[in-house]
Amino acid sequence: MAHTQSVRVGIDDAIPDSLLASFPAAAKIVRLPSDVYPGDEVHTYEIDFWIPPFFRSTAERVFAQLRGVKVAQALMAGVDWLLWLPPGITLCDGRTIHNISTSEWVLSAILSQIKRLPHYRDRQSQHLWDGQVAWAGGDKATDKKSSDEKNSPHPKPPQLLVLGDELHGKRVLIVGYGAIGEAIEQRLTPFGVEITRVARSPRSSNPNGPNATPPVHAVTELDQLLPLAQIVILILPMTPETRGLIDARRIALLQPGTLLVNAARGPVVDTNALVAALEAGKISAAVDVTDPEPLPPEHPLWHAPNCLITPHVAASTTGLLPRAFNFAATQVERYINGQPLENIVGKSGY
Amino acid sequence: MAHTQSVRVGIDDAIPDSLLASFPAAAKIVRLPSDVYPGDEVHTYEIDFWIPPFFRSTAERVFAQLRGVKVAQALMAGVDWLLWLPPGITLCDGRTIHNISTSEWVLSAILSQIKRLPHYRDRQSQHLWDGQVAWAGGDKATDKKSSDEKNSPHPKPPQLLVLGDELHGKRVLIVGYGAIGEAIEQRLTPFGVEITRVARSPRSSNPNGPNATPPVHAVTELDQLLPLAQIVILILPMTPETRGLIDARRIALLQPGTLLVNAARGPVVDTNALVAALEAGKISAAVDVTDPEPLPPEHPLWHAPNCLITPHVAASTTGLLPRAFNFAATQVERYINGQPLENIVGKSGY
Numbered sequence: 001m002a003h004t005q006s007v008r009v010g011i012d013d014a015i016p017d018s019l020l021a022s023f024p025a026a027a028k029i030v031r032l033p034s035d036v037y038p039g040d041e042v043h044t045y046e047i048d049f050w051i052p053p054f055f056r057s058t059a060e061r062v063f064a065q066l067r068g069v070k071v072a073q074a075l076m077a078g079v080d081w082l083l084w085l086p087p088g089i090t091l092c093d094g095r096t097i098h099n100i101s102t103s104e105w106v107l108s109a110i111l112s113q114i115k116r117l118p119h120y121r122d123r124q125s126q127h128l129w130d131g132q133v134a135w136a137g138g139d140k141a142t143d144k145k146s147s148d149e150k151n152s153p154h155p156k157p158p159q160l161l162v163l164g165d166e167l168h169g170k171r172v173l174i175v176g177y178g179a180i181g182e183a184i185e186q187r188l189t190p191f192g193v194e195i196t197r198v199a200r201s202p203r204s205s206n207p208n209g210p211n212a213t214p215p216v217h218a219v220t221e222l223d224q225l226l227p228l229a230q231i232v233i234l235i236l237p238m239t240p241e242t243r244g245l246i247d248a249r250r251i252a253l254l255q256p257g258t259l260l261v262n263a264a265r266g267p268v269v270d271t272n273a274l275v276a277a278l279e280a281g282k283i284s285a286a287v288d289v290t291d292p293e294p295l296p297p298e299h300p301l302w303h304a305p306n307c308l309i310t311p312h313v314a315a316s317t318t319g320l321l322p323r324a325f326n327f328a329a330t331q332v333e334r335y336i337n338g339q340p341l342e343n344i345v346g347k348s349g350y
Numbered sequence: 351m352a353h354t355q356s357v358r359v360g361i362d363d364a365i366p367d368s369l370l371a372s373f374p375a376a377a378k379i380v381r382l383p384s385d386v387y388p389g390d391e392v393h394t395y396e397i398d399f400w401i402p403p404f405f406r407s408t409a410e411r412v413f414a415q416l417r418g419v420k421v422a423q424a425l426m427a428g429v430d431w432l433l434w435l436p437p438g439i440t441l442c443d444g445r446t447i448h449n450i451s452t453s454e455w456v457l458s459a460i461l462s463q464i465k466r467l468p469h470y471r472d473r474q475s476q477h478l479w480d481g482q483v484a485w486a487g488g489d490k491a492t493d494k495k496s497s498d499e500k501n502s503p504h505p506k507p508p509q510l511l512v513l514g515d516e517l518h519g520k521r522v523l524i525v526g527y528g529a530i531g532e533a534i535e536q537r538l539t540p541f542g543v544e545i546t547r548v549a550r551s552p553r554s555s556n557p558n559g560p561n562a563t564p565p566v567h568a569v570t571e572l573d574q575l576l577p578l579a580q581i582v583i584l585i586l587p588m589t590p591e592t593r594g595l596i597d598a599r600r601i602a603l604l605q606p607g608t609l610l611v612n613a614a615r616g617p618v619v620d621t622n623a624l625v626a627a628l629e630a631g632k633i634s635a636a637v638d639v640t641d642p643e644p645l646p647p648e649h650p651l652w653h654a655p656n657c658l659i660t661p662h663v664a665a666s667t668t669g670l671l672p673r674a675f676n677f678a679a680t681q682v683e684r685y686i687n688g689q690p691l692e693n694i695v696g697k698s699g700y
Contacts, residue, residue, distance in 0.1 A: 100518045104541065108461035115458040120660045121471045127652040129644035131661025163663035168450045186540045191454065294479035302477040310470045311481025313513035 007336050010047035010066060019321055022329040026336050036061040049073065049335055051328055056081040071341065073331050075324040076315065077102070077180060078265060079345055080238040091345040092331060095179050097324045098315045103183035105314035106233055106263050109286035113259055114165045118308055131163065167191045173198065173229035175245075176236025176264060177216050184233060185214075196225055199236075219245075226253040231261065238265035248273035251283070258283045263314055266291030271301060278304035288314040357686050360397035360416060369671055372679040376686050386411040399423065399685055401678055406431040421691065423681050425674040426665065427452070427530060428615060429695055430588040441695040442681060445529050447674045448665045453533035455664035456583055456613050459636035463609055464515045468658055481513065517541045523548065523579035525595075526586025526614060527566050534583060535564075546575055550591075569595075576603040581611065588615035598623035601633070608633045613664055616641030621651060628654035638664040 006028050011020070013031040020029060030047050033040075035058045044065050050072045052059040059082065063069075071090045074082055077098040085091055112118065123130055170193045174181045177197040185195055195214075202218035217225060222245075226232065232254065236242050246260070246269040254260070254277075262269055266289040277283045284306035293312060295301060301309065334341055356376055363381040370379060380397050383390075385408045394415055400422045402409040409432065413419075421440045424432055427448040435441055462468065473480055520543045524531045527547040535545055545564075552568035567575060572595075576582065582604065586592050596610070597620040604610070604627075612619055616639040627633045634656035643662060645651060652659065684691055 100516060100542075101514070104461065104517055105465055105514075107457070108465040108467060111454065111458035112462050112467050115455055115660075115663075117458060117462050117467065117658070117660070118471050118474075120663075121468050121658070122475070123661070124468075124652060124659045125472070125475075127645075127647040127649075129661040131644065131663045131666075163666040164451070164455075164668075166450060166667045166669045167454055168669060190536045190540065192450075294481065295477075297477040299477075302474060308467070308471070309474045310465075310467070311473070311479040313465075313470075313481045316481075316513040317516045318514075319516045319518060 007049055007332060008047040008068075009332055010045060010050045010069075012051070012053050012062075015325070019325040020329070022326050024329065024333045024336055027329075027332045032062055032065075034058070036065060049332055051075065052082060060084065071331075071335060073328050075328065077178075078237055080265065090341065092341055092343040093345050094324060094327065095343045097320070097327050099179050099183035100323070101315045101317040101320055102180050102235070102263055103187055104317075105288060105310070106184050106235070106261060107187050109261055109263075109288070109308060109310075110231060110233075110259065111167060113284055113286050113306070113308055114167050116164050167193060169193070170230045171196070171228060172231045172233065173225055174233045174235065175219075175222070176234065178235070178237075180235050180263075181233075184235065193231075196229070198222055198225060200241075223250065223253060226250055227255055229258060230255070231259045233261045234264040234268055236264050236268065238268060243267050244270055246270065246273075248276070251277045254283055256282055260285045262287040262289055265289050266293050275300050275304050278307050281305065288312055357399055357682060358397040358418075359399045359401065359682055360395055360419075361401050362403050362412075365675070369675040370679070372676050374679065374683045374686055377679075377682045382412055382415070384408070386415060399682055401425065402432060410434065421681075421685060423678050425678065427528075428587055430615065440691065442691055442693045443695050444674060444677065445693045447670070447677050449529050449533035450673070451665045451667040451670055452530045452585070452613055453537055454667075455638060455660070456534050456585070456611060457537050459611055459613075459638070459658055459660075460581060460583075460609065461517060463634055463636050463656070463658055464517050466514050517543060519543070520580045521546070521578060522581045522583065523575055524583045524585065525569075525572070526584065528585070528587075530585050530613075531583075534585065543581075546579070548572055548575060549586075573600065573603060576600055577605055579608060580605070581609045583611045584614040584618055586614050586618065588618060593617050594620055596620065596623075598626070601627045604633055606632055610635045612637040612639055615639050616643050625650050625654050628657050631655065638662055 006026055008030050009023070009027045010030045010032045012034050014034045023029065030045055032045055033043070034053065042065070044067050046068045047066055048068060048070050050066060050069045052072055052074060053062060054076065063085070069089050071092065072082065072085055073092045075094045075097060077094050079091060079093045082091060168191055172188060172193045173196045174184060175198045177199040181197065185197070188195060197214060197216040198219055198221065199216045200219050203213065203216040205215035206213045234246065244267065248270060251273050260274070260283055262285070269291070271291045274285060278285060286308040288310045289312055290301060290309070295309070301307065331341055356378055358380050359373070359377045360380045360382045361370070362384050364384045373379065380395055382395055383393070384403065392415070394417050396418045397416060398418060398420050400416060400419045402422055402424060403412060404426065419439050421442065422432065422435055423442045425444045425447060427444050429441060429443045432441060518541055522538060522543045523546045524534060525548045527549040531547065538545060547564060547566040548569055548571065549566045550569055553563065553566040555565035556563045584596065595618050601623050610624070610633055612635070619641070621641045624635060628635060636658040638660045639662055640651060640659070645659070651657065681691055
């Protein structure tokens, strides 16, 4: 770990100064081009601490101009897009930066599916009110009644239809119990759900004290846990081990009606198997990530039933960049003071 | 209060026996017709304790056949549809029955609007992926670029667009702080919001002990509180005082960008004023109730911008009926034992 008074921090030229207000005075900000284009004059930049731009191809082109990089601080929770960095460079991920935005998206997606909001959105677009008052008259015709029933002096009495489900009481499996998984659990808890946690490394429960932690199952137990869940949340890093983790065989283990939520990376799920299970009416899904991405217009996932799709936007919120650069500033300060960095990415990719 | 060994409980014939399993043995269930039709033979039913059907017109027709009713136990939180009952009958509302379903709907509606899920649903219907990866190439043309930019050797660099908002940090005003309001607050708390509460009667904070309660402002302070909120949740009973409470004058007090959530009753909000504020882009809204209801197909609220509409379904969930009849069973038991009933509706309508 370098122990130096002044540290050169390489940051995209497009990042406004206002986001860098919390950087320590001993950090010398070196502005880097936002991208490199064919025919550009070749520059090189000597820096110690690099904050890569958010996109893989851009990051690769900019990195080719850098010299002396010791630390790369990603501002995303997942760093699968930066694993090509040479081994001599300490890569730190953005663990904690996305806790708020991604856990909020997960709750939004679950509740939206449970309350059938995509269905009601479609009905709203058609100016159609299909709620309980459509049934309130008792003598109103509905498309479920035969004409015999309509003409009967005793038509079918009004019924209070069950129009949505409840999150309350559901068994939820969180697959990938890191910082975002914990943030999801915090927000789920008041809804009265039963939560089970899975991670690469199992942890036994520590029920006491201010740092009490719940038990976490090993991913090797996944096949036993999947059939018990009603909601499965994927929020694990993408690594060679997790690619294709939720394949046709594991989807077949899910009970009918399970809601599968993917807030991790698209290739963690076998897309063809997902489409088949949705089309068979076996499960529902809510995904912020797909494989491939962007999802091409002709892809069958777009119109598979009971599937909510957002275009990889879960993390991208108003609060993200201030939080990200505040975290980067604390890391630069640690580096300057010779303190251990947080969020160092190991060989396993997280 | 009657003090009797056997109590006759009048219940809609369409309610399955399975929902009545928790009724005490001393309750004699009297099955009532689900509705009364012109030309039906005139029956009368002697009962003590009535569980009205869910719809006003049906309840009125059935009630005309009843004799001896001492208690009417509604299975809805709001009882504005039953206030025509003669004053000699004790009316109890369904306070607590809808805590779970309605508070879940409110969280769903808020998160859905904050995360722009209706927008993404529309994009999904069009098979359009408009997330950050559309901007990832840097050299990709986007419809925001001029053709000069597209042909430039230095096209606009990639940008991480801010694609959604966050619930975290928002100032939330709960208007109508009863049982459902408390249930909403419980579920909002882990999101890190700042909650202010309004009710008809102010209560000072009681911060200590197991029954700690937060401060509740009087509805007379509403005009001072509305301009401070970023999210306003209406979950108050409909009474002559609350009809039109959120009128054009009060909507004008809201700060631009406020999200107005109506989970109460449609006429609490002046619909024309709401439509005008939405069309002006001043606020967004999420409503489960409207005025009129059902909303006619030609009504401008259907296509007002940034408005999520569900057709009065918030309370209607899978868990509702079991919860409702379990509560009714405890009320019948209290009545049989001569204990005070819960949820007695006062002259003010709640």
